[in-house]
Amino acid sequence: MEGIVFMSSVKWLLARKRKNSWNKDVYDTSYALAALADTGTQDRDGCNWLYEHYCPSWEQVGTTSLLITALKKQDNLAKSKDFETFIRERAEWILSKRAxxxxxxxxxxxxxxxxxxxxxxxxxxxxxxxxxxxxxxxxxxxxxxxxxxxxxxxxxxxxxxxxxxx
Incomplete structure (x- = not known):
């Protein structure tokens, strides 16, 4: 029973993706990508959307942290390093903002x-x-x-x- 609910929830989440993002929103897209990675579901288009749309208004420690978490989980799942340089640069930036x-x-x-x-x-x-x-x-x-x-x-x-x- 759990597997059926699990898979229907993954399908529900994927069905809400439009133009490679969820609601054209950094938070919705980051949380969706991280959750999908946790379920073993890859979504490179969503990762590309986050990467391509990263902008100064997203450059806040919490927002950037969510984005990094999503990209890193997806990269780990895909066994790729597609976003490794970006992730490392943003992680170093977050660390530099620590009090x-x-x-x-x-x-x-x-x-x-x-x-x-x-x-x-x-x-x-x-x-x-x-x-x-x-x-x-x-x-x-x-x-x-x-x-x-x-x-x-x-x-x-x-x-x-x-x-x-x-």
């Missing part, structure tokens, strides 16, 4: 950046960022602006899990 304390301005942005950088092979450079994350946990075990921020806490746990796996 002296090891984080990026917001906890969620920091998580997206760390995840992208881990996927691109920058684990050694991320120890200060992991320390920053751990230092910013609330007494109750949550992360984020509030002590009940489920999204920030879940994102941080995913980041820490990925860090431990790499």
């Amino acid at each position: 002296n304390d090891g984080g990026w301005q917001y906890i969620s942005t920091s998580n997206l950046a760390i995840q992208a950088l881990l996927l691109t092979g920058f684990k050694d450079e991320l120890e200060p960022s992991i320390r920053w994350l751990l230092k910013n946990v609330h007494e109750n075990g949550s992360w984020g602006n509030q002590t009940d921020d489920v999204n920030a806490t879940a994102l941080t746990l995913s980041t820490l899990g990925l860090y431990n796996k790499t």
Whole structure:
């Protein structure tokens, strides 16, 4: 049963792609490509759309991190290095935007950046960022602006899990 639901969801997502993107949107396209890669589905046209449409308005740490994650997951799946130079340059740019304390301005942005950088092979450079994350946990075990921020806490746990796996 799970396989049927899984495949119908992949088909549903692919059916919503128009002119090589999802809603002509960097976020929708990045999330779709990353999810498809996680399901073993390649989509080079979507990757090309992200690469070709990269522009200054997307040059924010969180946005660029999502884009890198999508391209890297798709490149890994395809066993190619089609976007390797672009990914490396953008990853180095993200790393250059890190604050002296090891984080990026917001906890969620920091998580997206760390995840992208881990996927691109920058684990050694991320120890200060992991320390920053751990230092910013609330007494109750949550992360984020509030002590009940489920999204920030879940994102941080995913980041820490990925860090431990790499």
